[in-house]
Amino acid sequence: MAATIEDVARRAAVSVATVSRALRGLPNVAPSTRERVMTAASELHYVADPSASRLAGGRNLTVGFVVPMLGQWYYAKLFSGVEAVLTVAGYDVLPFTMSGPGGVRRFVETLPFRKRVDGLIVADAPLEPAQFRRIEQAEVDLVTIGTLGQGIVGLSVDNVAAARLAVGHLTGLGHRRIAQIGGIVDDPFHFSVPVDRYHGYRDALEAAGIGHDEELAVPGNFSLEGGAEAMHRLLALDEPPTAVFACSDEMAIGAMQVARDAGLRVPEDLSIVGIDDHDVSEYVGLTTIRQDVVGQGERAAQRLLELSDPATSGPLHEHLPIRLIVRRTTGPPPPGVGFRW
Amino acid sequence: MAATIEDVARRAAVSVATVSRALRGLPNVAPSTRERVMTAASELHYVADPSASRLAGGRNLTVGFVVPMLGQWYYAKLFSGVEAVLTVAGYDVLPFTMSGPGGVRRFVETLPFRKRVDGLIVADAPLEPAQFRRIEQAEVDLVTIGTLGQGIVGLSVDNVAAARLAVGHLTGLGHRRIAQIGGIVDDPFHFSVPVDRYHGYRDALEAAGIGHDEELAVPGNFSLEGGAEAMHRLLALDEPPTAVFACSDEMAIGAMQVARDAGLRVPEDLSIVGIDDHDVSEYVGLTTIRQDVVGQGERAAQRLLELSDPATSGPLHEHLPIRLIVRRTTGPPPPGVGFRW
DNA sequence: ATCGGGGATGGAAGCGTTTGCAGCTCGTGG
């Protein structure tokens, strides 16, 4: 049987109250007493029971991390960032996955985190304002990543700018027929990441004086397969693009492979740019817009910790830096196709 | 304020004991009563406080998932498998990361999961038997993945066979000078995955009547960068290999890029085979040994659940299937280099 | 009709902490 606070108290010849105070570093404990208690505790390998602490103290020392799924690169990286800072702060991090059909709705209806976390970091959840309200009613601190909520602390890269940067790179190289993979999704909610990237794409086209062709914007599901599928559709077009802007590196890689299988050379025949700077992107030479995903996780965790400290107060929404990394998948359009105005 | 069991009891006009029984589906509750309780509970949006449940009932309903890190593909996938089955079984999954210097030791010394989880799934932890014992003393069920513990339920692919399969593929193509990236690591513990793969590599060489050259076995850290670095070392050799067997697809991809940057054609000048079948491997055409990582996570979770059910009992150690997937990074050695006996 | 027994319910004792409050012991200023 594991030692309880009472065992420690007995061994140190003090009351349980004093043990509790001594071990948690509260004031009003004589140094000699504290020492004695700490010794006793470590001799017994004592660790406070988190359930009992929580029940008595009201704090869970746990934060929930809500994501669509954890198997994908982006969310796994995010998680490492979140976990790194929260762990040293003494918190456990409990992931909640909203995958599967009706995942979001189920999540909002059951609020599975209730009574078990002090705070929540929500990444890319396509939540309606009303759903955000319900979550807040569960009395948790809340920080969002990616898709931001009105009146809720959140951080994100500037997705419009990121898309503009990527597509601007393409237009700068002379491309006029530029596709987008993974922009607007048929999402009933305002899942802002793809939407914003779509707008940035449109912006950049417009800035370059290029008309928009609706058939060049195809969904991609933010997965390798999705990117591949999207590329197939694009190649089947009467007038295929000379460049594609994929909203994630994984889609870009999927698309790239399909293009090459179809006999296209990248970048000579087709340019491709992604977003993320996935770990492998450097190794496949993918031009991309880099964002510091781990850093985003860390920052989100910090913001969450700050929420319980009334002294600090940052801006409600925070934007993180992005950067164009030019590698070997982008170049000028094939001759005779590009500059034909 | 969130509703407590007492609120529900009052509203349903029964005692808290009955509410507890009714809500948990215990027998000896009249159907009509149960119905009344359930109605009251849902009207109040009642959810039992997990801390209180645990304290009173002794079960945490959460399992810990111990990994070196979570940002890497393999562990992220493993996690999705684990999480998928444990979530439907009503368990929370709490990840513990052992990264950083002294991570393992710190973990074993503090046993941060104590009193917090009912069970533990430990993946690839380089633990000494004594350390395993300490963990077991914390009164948790235990299942290991990858690196197995003596007398502890665990599952893994047959790493010796996997390596043999990969290297056998290479020797079958005619390669005689075959390097290994990421075999034995300078690990004070018996971290069996790399060790086993090293033995498989040696086996296959021997089976093909090829002598072993120690300088062809280089570490790789199981990362993209590590693979790249390893390849640099191999290319600097007086007599570089015509094929490399990388112990993970990420190392393979890192190596492949370095080789190509050095002007080598893959597979014409250099063949590369990995292990894992990483998501992107299909898209970079990497020949590899496939293992079902998500499936391993799922299976581990099932085994853990079975541990609390004395009726079931499988073998202590379980091996999962592997399969050679031939794609476009392996081929016969360049003429004049291969069959020169 | 009476008794026995099983199913349904309630009472209440924990589970291991935290924390408000009270009490005790000094040292210091009046």
Add this chain to the structure above:
DNA sequence: CCACGAGCTGCAAACGCTTCCATCCCCGAT
């Protein structure tokens, strides 16, 4: 020399649930 406050410490009441045990009711068997 006494009173008083500051600093330590202990007592005991929560916290919200589970579960053992006792109680009650109703029905069939004798």
